[in-house]
Amino acid sequence: MPSPSRRRARPALFATAAAVAGLVLAGLPATVSHAADQESCRPDGLYRTPGADVPYCSVYDSAGREKMGADHQRRVIGYFTGWRTGKDGTPAYLASDIPWDKITHINYAFAHVGGDHKISVGADGEKNPATGMTWPGVAGAEMDPAYPYKGHFNLLNKFKKQHPDVKTLVSVGGWAETGGYFDDSGGRVDSGGFYAMATNADGSVNQAGIDTFADSAVSFIRKYGFNGVDIDYEYPTTMKDAGNPLDWSFANGRRAGLVKGYAALMKTLREKLDRAGAADGRHYLLTVAAPSSGYLLRGMETFQVQKYLDYVNIMSYDLHGAWNEYVGPNASLFDDGKDAELAAAGVYTTSQYGGIGYLNTDWAYHYFRGSMPAGRINIGLPYYTRGFKNVQGGTDGLWGKAPAASCPAGAGLAKCGDGAVGIDNLWHDKDADGKESPAGSNPMWHAKNLEKGVVGDYVTRYGFPADTRLTGTYARKYDPTLVAPWLWNAEKKVFLSTEDEQSVAAKADYVVDRGIGGTMVWELAGDYGWNAAKGQYETGDTLTTTMYEKFRSASPYGATRATVDLPDRVLDIDVEFGQFPLGDSNYPISPKLKITNNTRTTLPGGTEFRFDYGTSAPGNAKDQSGWGTSVIRSDHTGNNVGGLKGDYHRASLKLPAWQSLPPGASAEVDFVYYLPVSTPSNWTVTFGGQTYGLKGDLARGTTVVDPGTPTPTPTPTPTPTGTSSPSPSPTPSPTGGTGACTAPAWNPGTAYGGGSTVSHQGHSWKAKWWTKGEEPGTTGQWGVWQDLGAC
Numbered sequence: 001m002p003s004p005s006r007r008r009a010r011p012a013l014f015a016t017a018a019a020v021a022g023l024v025l026a027g028l029p030a031t032v033s034h035a036a037d038q039e040s041c042r043p044d045g046l047y048r049t050p051g052a053d054v055p056y057c058s059v060y061d062s063a064g065r066e067k068m069g070a071d072h073q074r075r076v077i078g079y080f081t082g083w084r085t086g087k088d089g090t091p092a093y094l095a096s097d098i099p100w101d102k103i104t105h106i107n108y109a110f111a112h113v114g115g116d117h118k119i120s121v122g123a124d125g126e127k128n129p130a131t132g133m134t135w136p137g138v139a140g141a142e143m144d145p146a147y148p149y150k151g152h153f154n155l156l157n158k159f160k161k162q163h164p165d166v167k168t169l170v171s172v173g174g175w176a177e178t179g180g181y182f183d184d185s186g187g188r189v190d191s192g193g194f195y196a197m198a199t200n201a202d203g204s205v206n207q208a209g210i211d212t213f214a215d216s217a218v219s220f221i222r223k224y225g226f227n228g229v230d231i232d233y234e235y236p237t238t239m240k241d242a243g244n245p246l247d248w249s250f251a252n253g254r255r256a257g258l259v260k261g262y263a264a265l266m267k268t269l270r271e272k273l274d275r276a277g278a279a280d281g282r283h284y285l286l287t288v289a290a291p292s293s294g295y296l297l298r299g300m301e302t303f304q305v306q307k308y309l310d311y312v313n314i315m316s317y318d319l320h321g322a323w324n325e326y327v328g329p330n331a332s333l334f335d336d337g338k339d340a341e342l343a344a345a346g347v348y349t350t351s352q353y354g355g356i357g358y359l360n361t362d363w364a365y366h367y368f369r370g371s372m373p374a375g376r377i378n379i380g381l382p383y384y385t386r387g388f389k390n391v392q393g394g395t396d397g398l399w400g401k402a403p404a405a406s407c408p409a410g411a412g413l414a415k416c417g418d419g420a421v422g423i424d425n426l427w428h429d430k431d432a433d434g435k436e437s438p439a440g441s442n443p444m445w446h447a448k449n450l451e452k453g454v455v456g457d458y459v460t461r462y463g464f465p466a467d468t469r470l471t472g473t474y475a476r477k478y479d480p481t482l483v484a485p486w487l488w489n490a491e492k493k494v495f496l497s498t499e500d501e502q503s504v505a506a507k508a509d510y511v512v513d514r515g516i517g518g519t520m521v522w523e524l525a526g527d528y529g530w531n532a533a534k535g536q537y538e539t540g541d542t543l544t545t546t547m548y549e550k551f552r553s554a555s556p557y558g559a560t561r562a563t564v565d566l567p568d569r570v571l572d573i574d575v576e577f578g579q580f581p582l583g584d585s586n587y588p589i590s591p592k593l594k595i596t597n598n599t600r601t602t603l604p605g606g607t608e609f610r611f612d613y614g615t616s617a618p619g620n621a622k623d624q625s626g627w628g629t630s631v632i633r634s635d636h637t638g639n640n641v642g643g644l645k646g647d648y649h650r651a652s653l654k655l656p657a658w659q660s661l662p663p664g665a666s667a668e669v670d671f672v673y674y675l676p677v678s679t680p681s682n683w684t685v686t687f688g689g690q691t692y693g694l695k696g697d698l699a700r701g702t703t704v705v706d707p708g709t710p711t712p713t714p715t716p717t718p719t720p721t722g723t724s725s726p727s728p729s730p731t732p733s734p735t736g737g738t739g740a741c742t743a744p745a746w747n748p749g750t751a752y753g754g755g756s757t758v759s760h761q762g763h764s765w766k767a768k769w770w771t772k773g774e775e776p777g778t779t780g781q782w783g784v785w786q787d788l789g790a791c
Contacts, residue, residue: 044373044561045681045698047307049274059283064559064700065375068104069165074511074551075378075518076544077105077313079171082121082129082152084525089461091539093525095155096140099541100163102548104518107171107230108152111220112181115191117209118216119172122184124149149224157225167227169285170220178234179247188246194233195250195258198265203257205264213265214272221284222276228285228310229269235291236262237299238582256582259301270308285310292316292364292380294676298589301580302679306371307698313520314368316361317382320497322419322439325403327394330386330497332360333483333507337641340399352588352674354618355639361507362643363616365516369647370614371678374515375557381507381519383526383543384427385447387420387440387496396477396488397495408437420494423470426462440496445528447498448537450474451487456536478502481642504543508550515558519547561699562612562682563647564754565768570693570702572598573685577671589676593669595661601708603661607687612648617675619649624670629653633770650770689778741791748773757788764788
């Protein structure tokens, strides 16, 4: 089987936003039950399948954090590929080579979607790496006779017995097998894959195909002992010519419906996995590999599937490569304000963008942080290089150009880069004619040998002569602002973007400092270790160990989406961003916000809605419908050189004074913003002096109420010991004070930050977040002002 890579379609300038789906969050039962116990472990914001008593506590603790073992406070997820079997003469990487004690999850890459819409790894047989192959004489690769299948799946389960805290997921798709698959002879079958399974040719949702796939996925993980399913669909975006060029015949005609098909697929998978998990007494994980390119995310609306996912793995690599001529890092952590690709597109000089560069890991993290707790996000690290030859300009090649004389057939690019080849492209893919695809793709162990000036003894296994000599010196360079190392061969004008202990340690510190869930690695076989006897680098676990050591004693990850206190009483009001123009027509990003009142109470004119959106977009969102949208708080302003400083902008908009919203009615608002954000979250709605949350946020510990009926007593939320937290006390009335208050008097014209104290009507008040013009005593228990008592 050829080695499918995870190359991306070329990054580009703009991006999109989409649906905040209001989803049913049933109220907790009046008595503590098994269901209530399980609800106490549900991660913040994770969709609840109706009618399923999901055993969340089999995977999560009472704070909604994943249980991974005492020395694993953060995830280390490694992709393990099925094709490095050693049968083709190149070095093998088997389950016995995985550093099991240093990781938390393994994603097996890849299964595919067959022509019958079912999950598959091909026909059983001795040549099938997943279920039939064996490795006689290889220490550690002895089959476990307890399983009726052989291959990688047998070995994965054998080692899981020894490391029961490690979870395995089957990953479906990938760059090469999203829109087709490789048959048993190694030939590609253009079946349509995800594109045809989830979306019909007319753009409608193919629910029958989705059901078939989801049912087969449940059966598959039960049969082979996986803990869940990882979807690597590259890509369900409305951008034309995205993903593998071999898939364009399927994708382009369906692109108007790909986002809806993706959402239907993830919802169906979530529900079927949850029902299977309820029956099996274990929670099954559902995850995705998500793009980090602003170009692709622009066409994915607001990535509204995040609510169905246990966590998202960001493919925060392939940010620069030979798909275009701009020479830059494969996976920089931060922007430096000098990215040549972004500069050419006017990102740093066009005011609407706020100077925000979006081809870096930090930007991608903040995109997803807008809709998810930090702990349900993992950043991606590449254990491979990307590189160019014939580089012109730049600083040691960085931010130079490497235009190619011609582009690969079918690539659809006006300008492509001159990718490195030969000894600088050891892990290259091959094109349809079997020729080397220039990309500068190497495992990090080979890159370390280039840096050391060593020609490893493995080169003959990749077709190079035994007397191969290196030309020039591969000097290691490092940019601390970008957190990016690279190798620069000044004689050959070769630039290879790398990772090493310094960059990985810095990224691990970033994960710890921001409460992020962990890291994902593509792929484990690229890690390195030094073989002193041979005097060369070989496959090892140096980088994985670096992360493990950083994470083993870290504090628990961030399990809450909101950064401020929000009401625990919520209303059934749907909010949804939709009707996005397609692809390049969607700039500025201009969806419609649809608000639907599902309560029994009319929302009066002046009703205020507030929400958070991620700092991946500048704080200049607005509406064009007279609702007065304004950003009332920004956690970040200005450019993002060295990283975005905070997570959210908080926006406010109000139902016009002349417009009410009766029960069952909807209103639409025309919205505009300039860089992609994921689904806005942390909603509140305020009217009649009371502030509520929204049911669709799926927050933990909330109670659905209706303002048209008496307020019920909030149901106690179970604690880890089975006791209950008491109902909150009513807000004291602002009377009875002596007037001898020490805090300054509240002024309606003054802006107050979170933590500010004022006096008003004989009481002291503390602001929970930024506010201006909201009178203390009128915002309710769940509003901005906390009553500190009479004075």
